[in-house]
Structure formats: C-alpha cells, structure tokens
Amino acid sequence: MTEQEIQTSVMAALKTVMDPDLHKNIVDLGFIKNMKIEGGSVAFDVELTTPACPVKEQLKTECQDKVGAIAGVSNVSVNMTASVRSTEHSQPVLTTVKNIIAVASGKGGVGKSTVTVNLACALSLTGAKVGIMDGDIYGPSIPKMLGIPITPPKGGENNKIFPHEKYGMKVISAGFLTEEGQPLMLRGPMLGGIIQQFLQNVEWGELDYLVIDLPPGTGDVQLTLTQKAPLSGGVIVTTPQEISLIDAEKGVKMFQQVKVPVLGVVENMSWFQTDESDKKYFIFGQGGGQKLANQFDAPMLGQIPIIPKIVEAGDSGQPITITDPDSPAGLAYRSLAEKVAAQISINQFNKEDKIDSGFELAWEG
Amino acid sequence: MEEKNPSPVEQRYQDKKELRKDQEDGPAPRNIKQIDPETLGITWTDDKESVYPVRMLRESCPCAHCIDEWTGQKRINPGDIPDTIRPLKIKAVGLYALQFDWNDGHSTGLYPYALLRKLEGKEPL
Numbered sequence: 001m002t003e004q005e006i007q008t009s010v011m012a013a014l015k016t017v018m019d020p021d022l023h024k025n026i027v028d029l030g031f032i033k034n035m036k037i038e039g040g041s042v043a044f045d046v047e048l049t050t051p052a053c054p055v056k057e058q059l060k061t062e063c064q065d066k067v068g069a070i071a072g073v074s075n076v077s078v079n080m081t082a083s084v085r086s087t088e089h090s091q092p093v094l095t096t097v098k099n100i101i102a103v104a105s106g107k108g109g110v111g112k113s114t115v116t117v118n119l120a121c122a123l124s125l126t127g128a129k130v131g132i133m134d135g136d137i138y139g140p141s142i143p144k145m146l147g148i149p150i151t152p153p154k155g156g157e158n159n160k161i162f163p164h165e166k167y168g169m170k171v172i173s174a175g176f177l178t179e180e181g182q183p184l185m186l187r188g189p190m191l192g193g194i195i196q197q198f199l200q201n202v203e204w205g206e207l208d209y210l211v212i213d214l215p216p217g218t219g220d221v222q223l224t225l226t227q228k229a230p231l232s233g234g235v236i237v238t239t240p241q242e243i244s245l246i247d248a249e250k251g252v253k254m255f256q257q258v259k260v261p262v263l264g265v266v267e268n269m270s271w272f273q274t275d276e277s278d279k280k281y282f283i284f285g286q287g288g289g290q291k292l293a294n295q296f297d298a299p300m301l302g303q304i305p306i307i308p309k310i311v312e313a314g315d316s317g318q319p320i321t322i323t324d325p326d327s328p329a330g331l332a333y334r335s336l337a338e339k340v341a342a343q344i345s346i347n348q349f350n351k352e353d354k355i356d357s358g359f360e361l362a363w364e365g
Numbered sequence: 366m367e368e369k370n371p372s373p374v375e376q377r378y379q380d381k382k383e384l385r386k387d388q389e390d391g392p393a394p395r396n397i398k399q400i401d402p403e404t405l406g407i408t409w410t411d412d413k414e415s416v417y418p419v420r421m422l423r424e425s426c427p428c429a430h431c432i433d434e435w436t437g438q439k440r441i442n443p444g445d446i447p448d449t450i451r452p453l454k455i456k457a458v459g460l461y462a463l464q465f466d467w468n469d470g471h472s473t474g475l476y477p478y479a480l481l482r483k484l485e486g487k488e489p490l
Contacts, residue, residue, distance in 0.1 A: 365402035
C-alpha cells in the first residue's frame with residue numbers, strides 16, 4: 001500500500017473511534033492532529049478537550065488497536081494531548097480564563113471549601129492551569145487549607161492584583177485583605193465590591209479552569225457572580241442527610257433560575273471509613289446526593305468519604321489530593337475532576353444557539 | 366362556600382411562584398433586535414417570535430421602585446410613561462435576564478426571560 005492509501009485507511013479506522021461523552025467520532029470532532037506516515041510507521045496526536053478526560057487511556061488503546069490492525073501498518077504511536085476549550089462569552093472580564101466553575105451549597109458546613117480545594121488540585125494534577133477564587137468573604141478558609149501565609153497580594157498598575165501561588169495554582173481570597181484572625185465586617189454592597197475587584201482586577205494569566213468557592217446560601221456574592229461572571233457551570237455540594245438536602249435543593253434552583261448550567265451534584269461525607277478496614281459507616285444516611293441529582297436530572301459527580309486524613313490535610317495546608325492522590329479520598333477527588341471537566345466539554349458541544357452574557361444592543365432613533 | 370379572593374400579598378406570592386417555575390425551565394432569547402423605533406423583537410430558543418412595544422416594557426418594569434415588592438401593586442399609572450420613551454441600551458444580565466437603560470434615566474429593572482415571555486402580546490396602558 002502507498003502511504004496515501006495507508007492514510008485513508010487510518011482515517012477510516014479512526015472514524016470508528018467514538019468519544020463516549022460527546023457521542024461523535026474523534027475524526028469529526030477534530031481531535032486528530034499531526035498525522036505522520038513513514039513507510040509502515042504511523043504517528044499522530046489525539047487532542048482532547050481536557051487533560052482531565054476520564055476515558056483518555058481507553059481512547060488511546062482503541063486508537064492503537066484499530067490502526068495497528070490495518071494491513072501495511074507495522075508501528076503505531078499515539079500521543080495524547082489536550083487543549084481546553086473556552087466557554088464562549090463576550091463579557092469584558094476574566095478574558096484569559098477558559099472555564100469558570102462555581103462550587104455552591106445551600107447550607108454551610110458541608111465541606112464546600114474542602115471540595116473546592118481538592119477539585120482544583122485534582123484538575124491541576126492532570127496538567128491543566130487552575131486558579132481558585134475564595135468567594136467566602138466573611139469566612140475565607142482557602143488560604144489555611146492550602147497553607148498560604150496571610151500576606152497582602154502584590155499590586156500592579158491600574159489597580160491590578162497578583163494572586164498568590166501554591167501547588168502550581170493561582171489563589172485569591174478575602175483572607176489576604178485583612179490581618180490574620182481579624183474579621184472583615186462589611187455590609188452587602190461592599191461584598192459585591194470585593195467580588196467585582198476579584199473579577200476585574202486580578203491578573204490570573206491564562207487559566208483552563210477557575211474554581212470559585214461560594215459562601216453558603218443564596219445572597220449577594222452568588223447574585224453578583226451570576227450577573228457579572230461568565231460561569232461555565234455550577235457544582236452543588238451536599239451531605240447525604242435530609243436537612244442538608246433542603247438547602248442544597250435551593251442551591252440547584254438558584255442556578256436554574258439564573259440559567260447557569262448545573263454540572264452536577266457532589267455528595268460529601270458519604271461514609272466514614274478507618275485506615276484499617278474497608279467497612280463503610282454511613283453516619284449521615286445514604287443516597288441523599290443521588291436523590292438530589294435524580295430530582296433535577298443532573299449528573300451525580302461523586303461521593304467523598306469522611307476520613308480523618310482529609311481533615312488533617314486541610315488543617316495542615318496540604319490537601320489530600322496532593323499528598324495522597326491514590327488514597328480513597330484522593331481517587332474520589334480525581335474522578336470528580338474528570339467528571340466535572342467532561343461535563344463542561346459536553347455542555348460546550350451541546351451549546352444552544354442563544355445570546356450570551358455579554359450581549360448588548362444600542363437602540364437607534 | 367364562596368371562594369375568597371386572594372389578598373394582594375397572596376396574589377403576589379402566586380405570581381412569583383409561577384414566574385420562578387417558568388424561569389427554571391423556560392426558553393432563552395436566541396436573537397434580540399430593534400424592529401422600529403418603538404418596537405423590540407425577540408426570537409426565542411423554542412423558535413417563537415415575540416414583539417414588544419417599548420412603552421409597555423417600561424410600564425412593566427419589575428423593579429422595587431415601579432412595583433411594591435410586598436403587595437405587588439403597580440406604582441406606574443396609565444399616562445405616567447410618555448410616548449417618547451425609548452431604551453438607550455439593552456444588555457444581558459448573566460444568562461437569565463435583560464436590563465434596559467431608558468431615556469428617562471431609569472435602569473434598575475431586571476427582566477428575567479420568563480417575565481418577557483409573560484409580557485408577550487401585552488399592550489401599553
């Protein structure tokens with residue numbers, strides 16, 4: 001066979017490889033890049049929409065097997081890469097940030113900040129460029145959880161603020177704006193002002209994912225963010241117990257009413273487990289997260305166990321996803337990151353044709 | 366027994382409830398354009414085409430200056446809004462509502478998409 005014929009057969013074979021999330025073959029999706037054929041050697045890149053793709057290895061194997069089976073092909077080299085796509089918008093803020101994920105819960109104390117930090121770490125571990133915005137102005141806990149000393153962020157020209165950096169991630173928090181241990185005592189409008197600053201003046205640089213830790217409830221911060229920030233989607237954190245679900249339900253409805261796509265539900269504190277045994281103790285009951293997901297026809301993104309190590313990790317500023325990525329909790333968070341990233345990609349492909357959040361019309365006459 | 370008429374507060378509660386429901390799973394604008402100096406046109410994601418007299422939109426402003434937040438009573442009366450009312454600019458608020466900058470200086474009303482759908486076909490006072 002000529003190289004030309006081999007190329008035709010290779011493309012035909014790759015057209016039978018489907019992306020299970022996007023329901024299209026990887027050729028039509030435009031994933032195949034840099035195809036090189038020399039004699040019987042075939043090399044190409046598969047450029048996914050996120051480095052956190054949950055089926056990366058599966059796709060690689062399928063490409064190798066299918067191309068390797070073509071007559072005349074002696075050697076196949078598949079290089080998996082990723083280029084994160086942007087959630088399109090024309091708003092003049094956060095223009096260097098490709099996707100913005102808001103982590104919310106109706107209720108306080110369900111572990112939103114812990115989930116935010118570990119979700120961000122897990123996305124970062126895949127090679128994505130990640131930032132964290134601590135939206136909890138009154139009770140910022142992100143600096144402590146990441147072990148970042150409380151120092152004012154560096155400023156630049158035009159009121160620019162440079163975020164702190166830790167574990168390769170950019171971090172901004174109201175915690176940095178006051179002395180350690182001092183409360184920020186502000187009324188609502190000031191709260192909105194700080195969030196505006198975070199959106200407009202922070203030099204994030206190029207980011208694939210910005211994860212925002214929202215405060216509990218459905219108040220000023222949530223409204224300002226949904227109005228001013230081009231959110232890609234929201235993640236709802238709940239515990240399995242009924243009392244937490246009442247408020248989590250409100251969190252989902254908040255996103256629905258402001259038409260921010262709900263990426264899915266995370267159930268935190270799903271069970272307790274000791275280091276010594278695999279036995280799970282469902283101390284807050286069972287099935288709450290799934291019930292919420294079903295109620296709103298939203299994806300169930302994951303269940304995170306409650307184990308002392310997560311708490312220790314948070315208190316010592318070393319998130320468990322960084323220190324122990326292969327522990328049950330680390331694995332749960334990495335799977336969560338993959339599902340969140342996949343859901344964002346799915347939403348981008350299924351995007352409805354409608355006006356975006358930067359729409360403006362000047363009236364004539 | 367005769368059904369008692371709902372009080373203004375009860376009525377307001379009902380109206381808000383319906384609007385919320387529609388807002389959660391209702392359509393969004395696909396295209397928004399000026400049809401003539403007095404008319405706004407919206408094409409929706411469900412293909413419906415709506416036209417709105419801009420004076421009616423100004424009269425229907427849902428903000429707390431124009432509608433009593435508690436009773437739902439309108440504070441704009443027929444004739445309050447002149448024929449010369451025009452938007453200067455229309456902009457999206459997040460992914461869920463439109464905001465109008467009016468030539469009478471008013472701009473505090475946010476019109477959620479479900480409200481715009483409800484105002485379809487309504488005439489000026």
